[in-house]
Amino acid sequence: MREDADSPYREGVVLDRPIKSGKGSFVNCGTVKLVQIDKVLQPNVRVTVKMLPETEKHKKYFEGRVVPPETPRTHGALYWGYTIRLASSLSHVLTQCPFRDSGKYDVTIGTSEKGDPVDDFQLEGFKHLLIVFGGVKGLEAGLDNDEELIGISEPRHLFDYYLNTCPIQGSRTIRTEEAILVSLSALRPVVFK
Ligand SMILES: C[S@@+](CC[C@H](N)C(=O)[O-])C[C@H]1O[C@@H](n2cnc3c(N)ncnc32)[C@H](O)[C@@H]1O
Numbered sequence: 077m078r079e080d081a082d083s084p085y086r087e088g089v090v091l092d093r094p095i096k097s098g099k100g101s102f103v104n105c106g107t108v109k110l111v112q113i114d115k116v117l118q119p120n121v122r123v124t125v126k127m128l129p130e131t132e133k134h135k136k137y138f139e140g141r142v143v144p145p146e147t148p149r150t151h152g153a154l155y156w157g158y159t160i161r162l163a164s165s166l167s168h169v170l171t172q173c174p175f176r177d178s179g180k181y182d183v184t185i186g187t188s189e190k191g192d193p194v195d196d197f198q199l200e201g202f203k204h205l206l207i208v209f210g211g212v213k214g215l216e217a218g219l220d221n222d223e224e225l226i227g228i229s230e231p232r233h234l235f236d237y238y239l240n241t242c243p244i245q246g247s248r249t250i251r252t253e254e255a256i257l258v259s260l261s262a263l264r265p266v267v268f269k
Pocket residue numbers: 187188189190191208209210211212213214215239240241242243245249250251252255259
């Protein structure tokens with residue numbers, strides 16, 4: 077985001093700067109002027125700020141309100157980056173869904189060259205979609221090493237859909253980092269329609 081971009085939300089870092097009593101901390105949001113927020117927070121903390129309309133142009137600072145980090149996405153429908161969740165096993169990828177509303181993924185997709193061709197794939201809508209990629213030895217290795225998944229013979233049985241996103245791939249194998257780009261491109265028309 078450029079410093080003069082007119083964005084309803086910004087990410088910023090709380091500054092270690094004196095503040096008058098009754099006023100909130102100063103935050104560097106990458107804007108031309110600093111932003112004064114509605115709360116006093118510890119210096120160096122990262123915050124998501126809702127930018128308030130600039131009522132007086134001559135003011136030395138912009139004004140903003142601290143909001144939860146997901147607000148730009150949930151209230152502003154903006155892409156606001158991503159978060160990372162570490163899962164200690166394949167089963168935990170599936171069961172430790174972080175979403176508070178439902179607590180689970182409603183559609184899950186496993187990916188493999190042994191999956192069904194993506195060309196015929198249709199999706200009726202979803203709230204929380206999970207797409208799972210294997211490492212160098214595929215999802216089979218995750219299954220074989222997971223004590224909670226004993227008795228499940230193939231990764232296919234773990235997912236609602238098991239997709240080959242690169243039919244007629246031509247090469248012996250596709251790396252995970254390649255498969256992610258290929259799969260997200262192939263699934264885009266189905267996921268975002
Ligand atoms: C190096 S590949 C693993 C190959 C492994 N032999 C297998 O059977 O899945 C790493 C990961 O890339 C993804 N991948 C590779 N080829 C794919 C394809 N044609 N369609 C979908 N995903 C693929 C899968 O998630 C796979 O687990």
